[in-house]
Amino acid sequence: xxxxxxxxxxxxxxxxxxxxxxxxxxxxxxxxxxxxxxxxxxxxxxxxxxxxxxxxxxxxxxxxxxxxxxxxxxxxxxxxxxxxxxxxxxxxxxxxxxxxxxxxxxxxxxxxxxxxxxxxxxxxxxxxxxxxxxxxxxxxxxxxxxxxxxxxxxxxxxxxxxxxxxxxxxxxxxxxxxxxxxxxxxxxxxxxxxxxxxxxxxxxxxxxxxxxxxxxxxxxxx
Amino acid sequence: xxxxxxxxxxxxxxxxxxxxxxxxxxxxxxxxxxxxxxxxxxxxxxxxxxxxxxxxxxxxxxxxxxxxxxxxxxxxxxxxxxxxxxxxxxxxxxxxxxxxxxxxxxxxxxxxxxxxxxxxxxxxxxxxxxxxxxxxxxxxxxxxxxxxxxxxxxxxxxxxxxxxxxxxxxxxxxxxxxxxxxxxxxxxxxxxxxxxxxxxxxxxxxxxxxxxxxxxxxxxxxxxxxxxxxxxxxxxxxxxxxxxxxxxxxxxxxx
Ligand code: HEM
Ligand code: SF4
Ligand code: FES
Numbered sequence: 001x002x003x004x005x006x007x008x009x010x011x012x013x014x015x016x017x018x019x020x021x022x023x024x025x026x027x028x029x030x031x032x033x034x035x036x037x038x039x040x041x042x043x044x045x046x047x048x049x050x051x052x053x054x055x056x057x058x059x060x061x062x063x064x065x066x067x068x069x070x071x072x073x074x075x076x077x078x079x080x081x082x083x084x085x086x087x088x089x090x091x092x093x094x095x096x097x098x099x100x101x102x103x104x105x106x107x108x109x110x111x112x113x114x115x116x117x118x119x120x121x122x123x124x125x126x127x128x129x130x131x132x133x134x135x136x137x138x139x140x141x142x143x144x145x146x147x148x149x150x151x152x153x154x155x156x157x158x159x160x161x162x163x164x165x166x167x168x169x170x171x172x173x174x175x176x177x178x179x180x181x182x183x184x185x186x187x188x189x190x191x192x193x194x195x196x197x198x199x200x201x202x203x204x205x206x207x208x209x210x211x212x213x214x215x216x217x218x219x220x221x222x
Numbered sequence: 223x224x225x226x227x228x229x230x231x232x233x234x235x236x237x238x239x240x241x242x243x244x245x246x247x248x249x250x251x252x253x254x255x256x257x258x259x260x261x262x263x264x265x266x267x268x269x270x271x272x273x274x275x276x277x278x279x280x281x282x283x284x285x286x287x288x289x290x291x292x293x294x295x296x297x298x299x300x301x302x303x304x305x306x307x308x309x310x311x312x313x314x315x316x317x318x319x320x321x322x323x324x325x326x327x328x329x330x331x332x333x334x335x336x337x338x339x340x341x342x343x344x345x346x347x348x349x350x351x352x353x354x355x356x357x358x359x360x361x362x363x364x365x366x367x368x369x370x371x372x373x374x375x376x377x378x379x380x381x382x383x384x385x386x387x388x389x390x391x392x393x394x395x396x397x398x399x400x401x402x403x404x405x406x407x408x409x410x411x412x413x414x415x416x417x418x419x420x421x422x423x424x425x426x427x428x429x430x431x432x433x434x435x436x437x438x439x440x441x442x443x444x445x446x447x448x449x450x451x452x453x454x455x456x457x458x459x460x461x462x463x464x465x466x467x468x469x470x471x472x473x474x475x476x477x
Contacts, residue, residue, distance in 0.1 A: 001427055001470075001471050001474045001476060005431075005471075006471040006472065009430060009431065009434055009467075009471070010400075010430065010433065010434050010438075010440045010441070011430055011463070011464055011467045011468070011471075012467075012471065013440060014440060014441065014464070015464075015468065081440050081442075084439065084440065085397070085398035085399070085400075085439040085440055085442070087332065087437075087439075088331060088332050088333070088398055088399030088400070088437060088438060088439030089330050089331055089332065089397075089398075089399045089439070090332050091330050091336075092330070093296060093299065093327055093330055094233075094235075094246055094325060094327060095233075095298065095299045095325040095327070096296075096299045097298065097299030097300055098299075098397060098446065100299070100300055100304075100449070101300070101395060101445075101446040101449035101450050102397075102444040102445060102446035102449065103444070106442070106443065106444040106445070107397050107444050107446075109442055174443075177443075178442070178443040181443050181457065181460065181461050181464070182443065182464055183464065183465070183468070184461045184462065184463075184464040184465025184466075184468060185461060185465075186456075186457065186458040186460075186461030186462075
């Protein structure tokens with residue numbers, strides 16, 4: 001079996017979904033951790049320092065390429081799988097009761113993922129673009145914290161960000177344990193632990209992310 | 223449980239052949255006993271249709287005791303109807319009450335094309351088995367059962383996987399029309415045992431390749447298959463299929 005055969009097989013595609021999914025999960029820990037520096041409430045001094053390191057250090061910038069590659073692979077593969085899976089049932093049931101045997105969020109990974117993708121595009125346009133322009137134009141006065149403060153003055157943006165976080169929550173709530181099943185880990189002792197870990201992870205990460213725009217909008221953080 | 227009779231409205235999928243489009247037809251049946259099986263109720267309906275000079279409804283069945291896996295009916299939005307761990311032939315009319323409307327459809331999957339009414343072609347499953355769901359041994363005298371020691375745990379797991387009757391409810395239920403539970407069970411039942419060891423690698427690779435060729439969808443771990451499987455086949459078998467495929471696929475040196 002060649003690599004090409006492996007990665008174009010149904011299970012091979014699942015492996016790349018799970019692998020990139022877990023990679024994105026690791027990234028979110030770093031992302032949530034760094035952004036949580038705003039909660040120090042020091043006018044963003046610490047946060048800006050870390051953000052500057054992340055955007056200027058060459059190791060980080062190299063890893064960023066991997067991050068984008070992983071995200072794009074995950075999103076494109078996910079959307080292709082979604083399309084292919086819909087083709088596997090060309091005629092729909094006239095009457096179906098899927099809620100009798102599975103959870104709505106496990107059946108909605110494609111929709112949740114698409115919402116996430118839209119959110120990520122909005123999010124990048126808010127913060128990534130500005131940071132890059134500053135980096136390449138050599139602008140040393142760029143203040144990411146202030147940019148956050150400005151963006152989060154608009155109530156609509158807060159609502160959109162909260163929608164993004166909610167989509168993320170359900171995507172992670174199913175995706176975390178799903179990735180381990182995809183890797184072939186199903187165990188009497190470890191599977192319940194993995195599920196607990198995934199739930200805890202999804203709750204903590206999403207609470208942190210939700211709190212950031214809210215705290216800024218309500219001026220808890222300055 | 224008390225015995226009772228009921229009048230029912232049935233909406234049944236009628237489709238002349240694989241090419242024609244089908245639709246739901248409405249039928250009424252009267253005085254159905256709560257002791258009848260679902261298929262016996264269909265026999266009553268078909269008798270009625272024959273007397274009326276209409277074409278009886280084609281449906282698959284064989285053993286009528288829950289072991290052959292033929293009785294594929296999607297009943298009120300669930301494979302094999304509302305009872306868990308159950309086939310259509312073992313579904314009894316006491317699951318319904320007087321005045322109920324029951325919708326009956328065939329399995330819907332591009333890999334299980336409808337042949338007529340409720341009958342689908344599940345030979346895609348047979349082709350997956352032909353691709354590797356066997357062990358190659360010389361026939362002859364049966365080997366002494368205890369000649370080859372097998373861990374009790376493995377024997378139990380292989381036995382539980384072997385309970386799969388190939389009914390296709392997992393595919394019919396899965397939103398992706400994925401056959402992973404079936405293939406997982408068939409790979410597990412052999413790969414867990416020493417007799418399955420020589421063909422272990424080629425088995426999983428060939429069976430998955432055939433599964434993909436047949437046009438089944440990709441698993442997204444909704445676990446709906448496990449909930450609807452009449453034999454309670456565990457998704458642990460899908461995990462085992464995944465790891466068998468991962469190891470075989472990445473370690474295999476053939477091009
Ligand atoms: C921060 C972003 C994201 C994270 C952490 C993440 C994480 C995950 C994880 C862990 C899985 C489970 C993999 C498995 O079942 O083996 C998954 C599945 C999936 N993701 Fe994402 N994802 C993210 C973004 C996206 C985006 C942007 C899209 C699409 C546009 C997407 C679409 C999907 C789809 C369709 C699935 C189900 C596919 C399957 O299970 O085979 N995800 N995701
Ligand atoms: S795994 Fe269960 S639902 Fe699927 S074919 Fe086997 S017995 Fe039927
Ligand atoms: S007719 Fe054999 S399992 Fe139902």
